[in-house]
Amino acid sequence: MAEPMEIRGFRYWPGLLDAAAQAALVAELRAVVAAAPLYAPVTPGGRPMSVRMTSAGRLGWVTDRRGYRYEAAHPSGVAWPPIPASVLALWHGLTGLDRAPDCCLVNFYGEGAKMGLHQDRDEGDFTFPVLSISLGDEALFRVGGTDRRDPTESLWLRSGDVLLMGGAARLAWHGIDRLRFRSSRLLPGGGRINLTLRVVATSPSSS
Numbered sequence: 001m002a003e004p005m006e007i008r009g010f011r012y013w014p015g016l017l018d019a020a021a022q023a024a025l026v027a028e029l030r031a032v033v034a035a036a037p038l039y040a041p042v043t044p045g046g047r048p049m050s051v052r053m054t055s056a057g058r059l060g061w062v063t064d065r066r067g068y069r070y071e072a073a074h075p076s077g078v079a080w081p082p083i084p085a086s087v088l089a090l091w092h093g094l095t096g097l098d099r100a101p102d103c104c105l106v107n108f109y110g111e112g113a114k115m116g117l118h119q120d121r122d123e124g125d126f127t128f129p130v131l132s133i134s135l136g137d138e139a140l141f142r143v144g145g146t147d148r149r150d151p152t153e154s155l156w157l158r159s160g161d162v163l164l165m166g167g168a169a170r171l172a173w174h175g176i177d178r179l180r181f182r183s184s185r186l187l188p189g190g191g192r193i194n195l196t197l198r199v200v201a202t203s204p205s206s207s
């Protein structure tokens with residue numbers, strides 16, 4: 001596996017997935033979205049998010065008026081589809097962990113979509129990293145420290161880039177400021193997909 005770069009404590013593999021791997025992943029994600037359609041989430045405060053979302057895995061991350069949490073089913077009631085095998089292989093290869101992720105959150109960014117600065121802290125055990133995979137249009141990723149007021153820096157995430165948020169950077173603030181819509185031709189209609197792989201419970205048998 002190629003040596004990662006380091007950015008603010010994150011491990012970063014620019015262009016890790018080649019064009020063929022990206023296309024294969026998109027095909028697998030089409031099956032995920034066919035089983036568990038992208039939906040428009042709302043924050044606990046009632047504000048619509050600009051990204052559309054779904055999940056694969058034992059648990060999916062959801063938000064609505066009742067709060068941020070992990071659920072065993074899609075808002076429609078259907079079970080989340082399994083995490084694609086190629087995604088699991090990346091997780092095990094890059095994290096070195098035997099433990100599989102419980103959730104593969106799928107974010108779709110259409111034109112104008114963004115994600116405010118936040119920490120990923122609904123998982124319960126921050127010793128496990130979060131692995132992020134970017135597909136499609138370029139997105140301006142902003143990363144800070146573990147304190148909201150820490151200075152931030154930005155980098156453009158491109159299709160095929162992979163980022164591991166672990167160790168001291170597991171609780172770093174991060175977000176997506178904007179997209180270069182139609183900067184990639186991977187998705188025919190434009191847009192960006194981001195996958196984040198997360199361990200949610202503390203042991204695989206707990207539910």
Ligand SMILES: O=C(O)CCC(=O)C(=O)O
Nearest residue numbers: 105107120132176194196
């Ligand atoms: O889209 C991205 O690159 C980041 C997504 C993210 O931070 C999240 O889903 O928690």
Ligand SMILES: [Fe+2]
Nearest residue numbers: 118119120174
């Ligand atoms: Fe996040």
